[in-house]
Amino acid sequence: xxxxxxxxxxxxxxxxxxxxxxxxxxxxxxxxxxxxxxxxxxxxxxxxxxxxxxxxxxxxxxxxxxxxxxxxxxxxxxxxxxxxxxxxxxxxxxxxxxxxxxxxxxxxxxxxxxxxxxxxxxxxxxxxxxxxxxxxxxxxxxxxxxxxxxxxxxxxxxxxxxxxxxxxxxxxxxxxxxxxxxxxxxxxxxxxxxxxxxxxxxxxxxxxxxxxxxxxxxxxxxxxxxxxxxxxxxxxxxxxxxxxxxxxxxxxxxxxxxxxxxxxxxxxxxxxxxxxxxxxxxxxxxxxxxxxxxxxxxxxxxxxxxxxxxxxxxxxxxxxxxxxxxxxxxxxxxxxxxxxxxxxxxxxxxxxxxxxxxxxxxxxxxxxxxxxxxxxxxxxxxxxxxxxxxxxxxxxxxxxxxxxxxxxxxxxxxxxxxxxxxxxxxxxxxxxxxxxxxxxxxxxxxxxxxxxxxxxx
Ligand SMILES: [Zn+2]
Numbered sequence: 001x002x003x004x005x006x007x008x009x010x011x012x013x014x015x016x017x018x019x020x021x022x023x024x025x026x027x028x029x030x031x032x033x034x035x036x037x038x039x040x041x042x043x044x045x046x047x048x049x050x051x052x053x054x055x056x057x058x059x060x061x062x063x064x065x066x067x068x069x070x071x072x073x074x075x076x077x078x079x080x081x082x083x084x085x086x087x088x089x090x091x092x093x094x095x096x097x098x099x100x101x102x103x104x105x106x107x108x109x110x111x112x113x114x115x116x117x118x119x120x121x122x123x124x125x126x127x128x129x130x131x132x133x134x135x136x137x138x139x140x141x142x143x144x145x146x147x148x149x150x151x152x153x154x155x156x157x158x159x160x161x162x163x164x165x166x167x168x169x170x171x172x173x174x175x176x177x178x179x180x181x182x183x184x185x186x187x188x189x190x191x192x193x194x195x196x197x198x199x200x201x202x203x204x205x206x207x208x209x210x211x212x213x214x215x216x217x218x219x220x221x222x223x224x225x226x227x228x229x230x231x232x233x234x235x236x237x238x239x240x241x242x243x244x245x246x247x248x249x250x251x252x253x254x255x256x257x258x259x260x261x262x263x264x265x266x267x268x269x270x271x272x273x274x275x276x277x278x279x280x281x282x283x284x285x286x287x288x289x290x291x292x293x294x295x296x297x298x299x300x301x302x303x304x305x306x307x308x309x310x311x312x313x314x315x316x317x318x319x320x321x322x323x324x325x326x327x328x329x330x331x332x333x334x335x336x337x338x339x340x341x342x343x344x345x346x347x348x349x350x351x352x353x354x355x356x357x358x359x360x361x362x363x364x365x366x367x368x369x370x371x372x373x374x375x376x377x378x379x380x381x382x383x384x385x386x387x388x389x390x391x392x393x394x395x396x397x398x399x400x401x402x403x404x405x406x407x408x409x410x411x412x413x414x415x416x417x418x419x420x421x422x423x424x425x426x427x428x429x430x431x432x433x434x435x436x437x438x439x440x441x442x443x444x445x446x447x448x449x450x451x452x453x454x455x456x457x
Contacts, residue, residue: 001029001039003431008045008392010382012052013363021050023388026430031384041433043426045392051362052382053087053118053389053429054343055369058238058262058311061091062111066157066333068321071409074115075444077314077339080408082434082442084340085424087118087389088379088450089314090369092125092149097158101126101133101140101148109449116447118429119389121375123147123181127158129165134172141178144451146374148173149181149238152220153190153286160187166224170233177454179260179372180228181236184220184245185212185287194330205280208329209272209288217287218244225252228259234457236260236372239313241267241287243297250306258457260308260372263298265338265345268310270414271295281322282414284332285313299354302364309368310346312338316410337408341401341415347393348420374452388431397423407440 003023010019010031022030022039061077063070072080074091081089093108095101101124112120122145126133129150137148150161150169161169166182173180193211197203202210221237225248228235240246240263249261266285271292274283283289301307315335325332343365350356370380378387399405401415427435434442 002041003388003428004035004037004039004042005045005050005390005392006035006037006042008048008050010050011358011362012382013359013367016358021382021390023431026388028382028384028386028388031382043392048425049358049393049395050382051085051391051393052366052380053391053427054085054365055088055090055375055380056081056086056312056314056339056342057090057309057369057373058264058313059089059091059339060313060315060335063094063315065335067324068317068333070316070335071318071321072314072316074112075117076407076409078116078118078120078447079440079442080340080406081118082427082429083407083424085343085391085393085427086339087391087427087429088120088375089118089339090121090123090373093122094125095127097128101136102143105140105143105145113449114445117434117442117444118447119450120447121373121450121452123149125149126161129161129169134168137172137176137178141176141454144449146452146455147179147181149183151183152224153183153185153187155187155191163223163227167227167231170228170231170235173233174231177457179234179236179455181238182224183239184217184224184237186216186220190216198330203328205284205329206275208284208332209275212286212288214242214244214290214294217242218248221245222248225249225257225259229255229257232258234258236262238262238311239264239267239287240298240307241290241294243294246297246301246306253306261301261306262309262311263301263307264311264313265342266336266414268295268298269345269349269418281325281329281332282319282412283336284329285315285334285336299350302350303356308364308372310342310364312342314339316408318411336414337410340406340408344399344420344423345415345418347422352421372455374455375450379450388428390428391424392426393422394425395422397425399423
């Protein structure tokens, strides 16, 4: 046996139990309470949790956007992921307007393959949906991508899909069994509000949030979900930030729509007061941070299973890049870091502070994304035959989430004021250590593309 993790408490979505876990040739081969201690490497996890490796279903590594490129490339981004207990990221391959979906996937693989230290899978972010491209989808599914993101906003940036195209894609999602992801904000209202604020000389960071009010998201989510219901399509709303949107998701789930929701750590633990600080532009992302009532509503949504997953929308721009918009919020590259801090924040703020079960944490961060995006049962679970993506999590390890304690290339932390209790201390990807007792021991390019299979909805 290559690796034996002894004496830990294994966590699944339903149980916590003390067992040893054995790994050979990258797979979990044994889970037992009486394992002979024979392996090339034996790690004692006494007093620690043993979790299935996290899956972050929403990252943007090395992504060009708004005149800048995210500073975490596939190497630094996945090193940060590994320190945060994430063993698979699902990144968005953004379709250049003149490229097919398969060409887009090839472009992203060429960037990721030489650099990743964890495994990765891909979604296609669609910017130019034509009937010819719809015909290409079965081949894209054969190439291992089962999810396609459409944007309701960003008309001027050239990313927007109108309602007709969203409806068309939802029809197809039912026939071919893939997942449509939606960035839901009402484009024409927010465009009008941005223009009004800019014309009035209201250019500071707080007007970013004021130009994209809760209503803009709630209305758009409702519209998307209604279309999913009408077409019987499969729809996943990315980065949900408002209580209004959550109410719509609950309602349409009750109506029997095949719909799912994701929120992000920053919508759970940060609020829009951040925009009033001198570094307010660090917190500019879309949708924006909301009020405290929204924070608590989203936690409720995680508790009552209205929300299915947490993704980070990891999209890192340095202070210098954010300064592109220091005099005008519309010029600030949108995005915040998150891949390293997601699981620690969910543990400290969810499990410790709000009494969420650690089983639910594992369900949201491993099992559910694995199932929705076609990575299960290879990923997302601790079971015989699954990939040995394993995290040893020390519930007593305290860490301030300051810049010098984190591994992203970004030059600040948005969670400086948070000290978490509970951190991953070992991260194994297919049985190989990437983080070993909080030391980086991974290898650039050792991560693999994960070929997603058709999900079962
Ligand atoms: Zn995103």
